[in-house]
Amino acid sequence: MSVLQFPLIEIHGSPRERGRMHGMQAADRIRLGIGHYLTQFSAYGLGPAAIGRHVDAYLPRIQAFDANLVEEMRGIAEGAAVDFEAIVLLNARTELLYEAREVRDAALASESAAPDGCTGVVVLPSAARDGRLIHALNWDWKAECAETSIVMRVRRDDGPDVMTFTEAGALARAGLNAAGIAITANYIESDRDFQTPGIPLALVRRKVLEAQTYAEAIGVVVSTDKLTSNNLILSHRDGVAIDFECAPRETFALYPDNGLLVHANHWTNKSALAKYRDVGIRNTPDSLYRDLRVRSLLEPSIGAITQDDVIAALRDDFGAPYAVCRAPLANRRGNLTATVATLMIDSTAGTMEITPLPATNRKSTTYSLTQPASLAA
Numbered sequence: 001m002s003v004l005q006f007p008l009i010e011i012h013g014s015p016r017e018r019g020r021m022h023g024m025q026a027a028d029r030i031r032l033g034i035g036h037y038l039t040q041f042s043a044y045g046l047g048p049a050a051i052g053r054h055v056d057a058y059l060p061r062i063q064a065f066d067a068n069l070v071e072e073m074r075g076i077a078e079g080a081a082v083d084f085e086a087i088v089l090l091n092a093r094t095e096l097l098y099e100a101r102e103v104r105d106a107a108l109a110s111e112s113a114a115p116d117g118c119t120g121v122v123v124l125p126s127a128a129r130d131g132r133l134i135h136a137l138n139w140d141w142k143a144e145c146a147e148t149s150i151v152m153r154v155r156r157d158d159g160p161d162v163m164t165f166t167e168a169g170a171l172a173r174a175g176l177n178a179a180g181i182a183i184t185a186n187y188i189e190s191d192r193d194f195q196t197p198g199i200p201l202a203l204v205r206r207k208v209l210e211a212q213t214y215a216e217a218i219g220v221v222v223s224t225d226k227l228t229s230n231n232l233i234l235s236h237r238d239g240v241a242i243d244f245e246c247a248p249r250e251t252f253a254l255y256p257d258n259g260l261l262v263h264a265n266h267w268t269n270k271s272a273l274a275k276y277r278d279v280g281i282r283n284t285p286d287s288l289y290r291d292l293r294v295r296s297l298l299e300p301s302i303g304a305i306t307q308d309d310v311i312a313a314l315r316d317d318f319g320a321p322y323a324v325c326r327a328p329l330a331n332r333r334g335n336l337t338a339t340v341a342t343l344m345i346d347s348t349a350g351t352m353e354i355t356p357l358p359a360t361n362r363k364s365t366t367y368s369l370t371q372p373a374s375l376a377a
Contacts, residue, residue, distance in 0.1 A: 003356050003357050003360065004146070004147070004356065005354075005364075006150055006151050006165070006341070006354055006365065007025075008151045008367055008372075009021070009152050010152075010154075011025075011154055012154070012156075015068040015071035015072040016074065016075040016078075017075065018075060019071065019072040019073060019078070020075040020076070020079035021075075022072075022075070022076050022079060023075065023078060023080035023081075023082075023169075024079040025079075026169065027081065029150060029168035030076070030090070030168045031082060032144075032147060032168075033145075033167050033169055034082060034089065034169070036142065036144055036148065037093055038086075038089075041096075051085055051089060052085050054096050055084075055085045055088045055092075058088060058200070059088075061198075062199065062200070062203060066207060069171060072171060074087075076169055080169065086169075090168075090169040090170045091169070091170050091202040091203060092200035092202070094200075095198070095227045117140035117141070118138060118139050118140055118187060118265065119140075119290050119294055120136070120137045120138075120231075120233045120243075120262070120264075121134070121135070121298070122135050122241040122256065123135075123305045124239055124240075124256050124261075125239045127260055127303060127305050128259075128304075129303075129304040132346070133235055133241070133347065133348065134305065134307055135182045135235045135241070135345040135346075135347065136184075136310045136342070137174055137342070137343045138324060138325060138341075138342050138358070139173070139174070139340050140326060140337065140338065140340065141340050142336065142338075143336035143338035143340065144336065145340045146338075148167055148168055149165065149341065150165075150167075151165050151354065152165075152166060153367075156210070159210050159211075159212055160177040160178035160210070162206075162210060163175050163177070163350075163367060164206070165343055165352060166202070170202045171203060171205075172203075172208075172209055173202065174343055174345070175209055175345070175352065176209070176345050176347045176352065177211070177369075178350065178369055179212055180214075180237035180238060180347050181208070181209065181217050181234065181235070181236055181347070182235045182345045182347045183205055183208050183217075183232060183233065183235075185201065185205060185231060185232050186231035186232075186233070186263055187230070187265050188229045188231045188245060188278070188280055189228070189229055189279050189280030189283075190229045190247055190277065190279060191276060191277040191279050192248060193227070193228040193229050193279075195248070196225065196227070196248055196249065197225065197227065198224075198225040198227035198248055199224050199227075204224050204232075207224070208221060208232075208234065214234070217234055221246065221251060222244070225248060226246060226248050226249075229248065231243065231265075241255075241261050245267055245268070245269050245272050247272065250272075250275075254269055258299075258302055260295065264284075264287040264291040265280060265281075265284040265290075266280065266284070266288060266291070268291075289319060290319075290324045293313075293316050293318050293324055294314065297309075297313040297316060298310065298313050307353075314358070315342075323359075325339050326338055327357075338359065339357070339358055339359055341354050341355060341356050342354070342364075350369035350370060353366045353367075
């Protein structure tokens, strides 16, 4: 697979206008992503009609959560000249797979072979050499997403500007906003997932990024019902970070230890573990040492940790091929999984430095909320 840098698109205007601009600028990547997921859904016996039924069931919930997000998705579909249902699919891929009762067992079996993993890191200013907060992530998922993801800069008249790294056609994955808020996410799973209705995770993350204050961002996380568990790390450039292990209807907070916060793909909050069974760890046993490895590599430098130190830790290859940084690897269904990207978020500078497929590539691009993208070594 050739390694290309992620394209930057900029959108503005009303939600519908923003969506159309997104769809037009990223049409090729949107169609490619839709093709990947439709192929996957078809393998589970889930055809367009069934997907449409599930989308129809989701829409009232999403509309009540934020009607503007529905408008933006409709605009994306118009701009890319694709079906609206396909855009909802991109924004609710995990939820749609699991909520489809007729394919539930097949979906679980497949996803267990390639979970949407991640290793997230935050270094508080007190632990950093330059006194600035560091927030970083390795995103592990389908290697093909290196060809379908984008960086999107959203100019807003009704709140802070947003910059997000996401799959084309989706509203958000990870990113930051002009108010100094940043978010990354990690796969976790509990025995009570997919039992009650909830809002797709991509929309929750976008809503967080539209928040004007850190309290508002936290409020979105803790007050929004989700169909599935997820770990969300929220930071603020002024030196605050909280990790939220989210069950569908309950949220548990974790705080940095000695200025360092690391989270992989297993539950760690003791109160959460007393109530929920971690059923995801059986599919991601490497999570236990990925967390440990990154933490142990950074702890000796607490008080003087640099962005380069964090990048080096996120490139750790212990336990390969199931390492912190993993090269493309075929799973049992023939899908390639990999560390799709490493993100270095600097909410003080308002930038994200992103390296595609970092196990095989060292070239990165720095994206700014205020300046054009520039290549970085």
